[in-house]
Amino acid sequence: MSKLYFRYAAMNAGKSTNLLQVAYNYEERGQVVVIYTAGLDDRAGRGVVSSRLDVERPARTFSPETSFAETLASRPACILIDEAQFLTPAQVRELHRLSHEHRVPVICYGLRTDFRGAGFAGSLELLAIADTLEEMKTICRCGRKATMVIRHDEKGERIFDGAQVQVGGNETYESVCPSRFYRGSC
Amino acid sequence: MSKLYFRYAAMNAGKSTNLLQVAYNYEERGQVVVIYTAGLDDRAGRGVVSSRLDVERPARTFSPETSFAETLASRPACILIDEAQFLTPAQVRELHRLSHEHRVPVICYGLRTDFRGAGFAGSLELLAIADTLEEMKTICRCGRKATMVIRHDEKGERIFDGAQVQVGGNETYESVCPSRFYRGSC
Amino acid sequence: MSKLYFRYAAMNAGKSTNLLQVAYNYEERGQVVVIYTAGLDDRAGRGVVSSRLDVERPARTFSPETSFAETLASRPACILIDEAQFLTPAQVRELHRLSHEHRVPVICYGLRTDFRGAGFAGSLELLAIADTLEEMKTICRCGRKATMVIRHDEKGERIFDGAQVQVGGNETYESVCPSRFYRGSC
Amino acid sequence: MSKLYFRYAAMNAGKSTNLLQVAYNYEERGQVVVIYTAGLDDRAGRGVVSSRLDVERPARTFSPETSFAETLASRPACILIDEAQFLTPAQVRELHRLSHEHRVPVICYGLRTDFRGAGFAGSLELLAIADTLEEMKTICRCGRKATMVIRHDEKGERIFDGAQVQVGGNETYESVCPSRFYRGSC
Numbered sequence: 136m137s138k139l140y141f142r143y144a145a146m147n148a149g150k151s152t153n154l155l156q157v158a159y160n161y162e163e164r165g166q167v168v169v170i171y172t173a174g175l176d177d178r179a180g181r182g183v184v185s186s187r188l189d190v191e192r193p194a195r196t197f198s199p200e201t202s203f204a205e206t207l208a209s210r211p212a213c214i215l216i217d218e219a220q221f222l223t224p225a226q227v228r229e230l231h232r233l234s235h236e237h238r239v240p241v242i243c244y245g246l247r248t249d250f251r252g253a254g255f256a257g258s259l260e261l262l263a264i265a266d267t268l269e270e271m272k273t274i275c276r277c278g279r280k281a282t283m284v285i286r287h288d289e290k291g292e293r294i295f296d297g298a299q300v301q302v303g304g305n306e307t308y309e310s311v312c313p314s315r316f317y318r319g320s321c
Numbered sequence: 322m323s324k325l326y327f328r329y330a331a332m333n334a335g336k337s338t339n340l341l342q343v344a345y346n347y348e349e350r351g352q353v354v355v356i357y358t359a360g361l362d363d364r365a366g367r368g369v370v371s372s373r374l375d376v377e378r379p380a381r382t383f384s385p386e387t388s389f390a391e392t393l394a395s396r397p398a399c400i401l402i403d404e405a406q407f408l409t410p411a412q413v414r415e416l417h418r419l420s421h422e423h424r425v426p427v428i429c430y431g432l433r434t435d436f437r438g439a440g441f442a443g444s445l446e447l448l449a450i451a452d453t454l455e456e457m458k459t460i461c462r463c464g465r466k467a468t469m470v471i472r473h474d475e476k477g478e479r480i481f482d483g484a485q486v487q488v489g490g491n492e493t494y495e496s497v498c499p500s501r502f503y504r505g506s507c
Numbered sequence: 508m509s510k511l512y513f514r515y516a517a518m519n520a521g522k523s524t525n526l527l528q529v530a531y532n533y534e535e536r537g538q539v540v541v542i543y544t545a546g547l548d549d550r551a552g553r554g555v556v557s558s559r560l561d562v563e564r565p566a567r568t569f570s571p572e573t574s575f576a577e578t579l580a581s582r583p584a585c586i587l588i589d590e591a592q593f594l595t596p597a598q599v600r601e602l603h604r605l606s607h608e609h610r611v612p613v614i615c616y617g618l619r620t621d622f623r624g625a626g627f628a629g630s631l632e633l634l635a636i637a638d639t640l641e642e643m644k645t646i647c648r649c650g651r652k653a654t655m656v657i658r659h660d661e662k663g664e665r666i667f668d669g670a671q672v673q674v675g676g677n678e679t680y681e682s683v684c685p686s687r688f689y690r691g692s693c
Numbered sequence: 694m695s696k697l698y699f700r701y702a703a704m705n706a707g708k709s710t711n712l713l714q715v716a717y718n719y720e721e722r723g724q725v726v727v728i729y730t731a732g733l734d735d736r737a738g739r740g741v742v743s744s745r746l747d748v749e750r751p752a753r754t755f756s757p758e759t760s761f762a763e764t765l766a767s768r769p770a771c772i773l774i775d776e777a778q779f780l781t782p783a784q785v786r787e788l789h790r791l792s793h794e795h796r797v798p799v800i801c802y803g804l805r806t807d808f809r810g811a812g813f814a815g816s817l818e819l820l821a822i823a824d825t826l827e828e829m830k831t832i833c834r835c836g837r838k839a840t841m842v843i844r845h846d847e848k849g850e851r852i853f854d855g856a857q858v859q860v861g862g863n864e865t866y867e868s869v870c871p872s873r874f875y876r877g878s879c
Contacts, residue, residue, distance in 0.1 A: 149714035156707035159745060160831055188713060188748045212836060235499045247449050254449035262448035263433050263440035266468055273718055278770060282452055313421045313452065335528035342521035345559060346645055373531060374562045398650060459532055464584060607871045619821050626821035634820035635805050635812035638840055654824055685793045
């Protein structure tokens with residue numbers, strides 16, 4: 136059945152790898168998929184979905200202005216969207232309608248929350264209306280499930296404030312369990 | 322492991338029944354549970370969790386001012402919260418910390434979205450940070466999974482506008498599939 | 508979509524309550540459901556599905572000779588089967604075909620394993636071919652998830668041997684975590 | 694928590710890719726994993742886990758005689774087993790105890806059923822006692838979820854009989870939905 140799926144995880148769980156595998160599975164059967172990832176700026180252009188397993192492929196990019204309806208012209212068997220936390224709520228709503236009115240499954244991959252524990256706008260809309268929510272798991276350094284993300288500066292100190300998205304900085308991110316997120320240890 | 326769970330569903334899926342079953346399971350083993358449901362107004366008082374299967378029991382009520390930390394005094398094995406869509410985001414955050422820092426599982430039951438398809442504030446926070454999201458299913462009149470809710474006036478006409486919560490009105494609600502939500506048919 | 512579902516759990520998780528809730532949800536919409544539970548002997552007769560929450564209703568019973576195809580005559584919107592671990596593998600296969608060829612969802616509720624940790628024949632077939640496997644959780648006395656079952660004699664001593672099903676005895680059962688199952692403590 | 698997981702799917706869903714991703718995630722954190730895949734014959738030797746995304750790495754192989762307890766000497770953070778349908782039931786039981794008594798998570802990947810729809814012995818034991826069952830999805834040529842597998846001979850004719858495992862033959866396999874499995878069309 137054609138539905139809107141949201142596969143969410145903390146960072147480095149393997150979201151992009153899973154997206155590339157799903158694309159492979161469709162194409163192996165001779166079906167067309169359309170792949171999007173977030174553009175780094177407001178202009179639509181060409182992007183790449185790349186996995187830490189060293190697999191990558193080109194993808195369309197979306198900006199807040201992108202309409203996904205044009206995608207239907209290529210009659211895709213599936214629409215795959217990486218970095219879906221950067222969708223606008225209106226785009227999520229468009230994708231939801233599109234999956235039900237045009238019978239094309241849409242699979243979105245993304246984070247739930249930023250380094251402050253605040254939900255991304257696109258993710259909140261996906262969590263609210265996606266037909267199926269599927270968690271992809273990764274682990275904290277303590278071995279328990281990591282569901283939160285923290286940000287470190289270039290010296291390895293944890294940062295609690297700042298913009299949700301930092302382009303071109305030296306920050307690093309770590310997926311952690313809630314104990315480490317709240318108390319700093321686990 | 323002690324975690325914050327969000328068991329979400331459209332209306333009439335059986336959320337309250339499940340809550341009452343979980344309470345029974347704990348108590349059958351001689352363990353204490355604390356049950357909350359939403360108060361109808363801003364004053365905390367006494368409430369009831371009732372199931373359409375004709376089972377019910379008294380519950381504490383929460384208002385936006387309720388702090389759940391006091392609950393720990395009774396050393397509960399589990400905290401159960403019905404109508405969790407009415408929690409404030411700050412309360413959800415408190416419950417998340419509490420489940421991890423005081424090792425008590427917290428299970429919240431609630432709707433994701435209102436009759437306009439907009440997320441409830443408490444639900445959005447639960448969807449963003451709960452450790453485990455579990456869907457409880459119900460069906461649309463077409464037999465497919467119902468994930469959305471629509472509101473009808475007393476004449477059975479669908480209403481698209483109005484307050485998120487209507488106290489004391491004659492409106493009725495129906496759980497529907499996304500096709501019926503968007504197009505009015507399925 | 509019409510599928511064969513297996514909702515499995517250890518004992519006392521709330522399987523029968525869930526079945527009764529699903530039946531209620533369908534009937535509330537004016538749809539017909541057919542409910543079966545296992546007969547205590549080889550003759551088909553009348554049975555009861557009863558929940559520890561003190562809700563119950565009559566049900567058809569199945570024996571190893573029961574054919575479920577006759578059920579289609581009443582044009583059910585859903586077929587619900589309690590104690591599904593007692594189905595024969597051939598009956599599971601019949602239900603699987605029936606759900607796909609006649610477009611009626613079939614929801615089976617049952618245990619996975621007996622007090623020795625051995626799978627029930629009907630459950631193994633359900634686990635192998637059901638379209639959707641859904642776990643219903645209950646807890647061990649230690650608070651962790653219980654996935655196994657142990658049997659005690661009338662003095663409370665654990666029993667390791669004996670028939671898979673004991674009719675009319677004084678044995679009691681307890682749902683436990685794997686640690687308690689293997690080591691006797693948790 | 695250390696548990697025995699069974700991630701099951703029809704063929705070509707991406708099981709090996711997921712295994713390689715999990716291994717990467719652990720090793721990225723400086724933790725040790727042990728990877729096994731099935732040996733093609735009865736002698737333990739060296740094997741390879743390879744993904745259709747063109748990623749691969751060496752793995753230990755297991756035969757029906759392999760004991761997994763020796764694995765603990767290397768103090769793994771996780772044990773990963775590909776082609777787990779070829780485990781013996783006794784090996785599955787050993788892995789279950791090991792995960793709970795030695796607190797090491799064990800993640801098994803495998804098929805549920807063969808081309809005749811019959812469960813593999815190792816898979817049936819995993820389905821019966823694994824602590825967590827997780828489905829990995831792939832699609833039938835009709836676009837619906839594929840849960841069954843069929844075998845074709847070198848001319849593309851479907852084969853209904855024969856050995857469960859065919860080594861060195863020219864047969865090919867296809868993951869299909871139950872409609873195609875039972876009726877030959879979908």
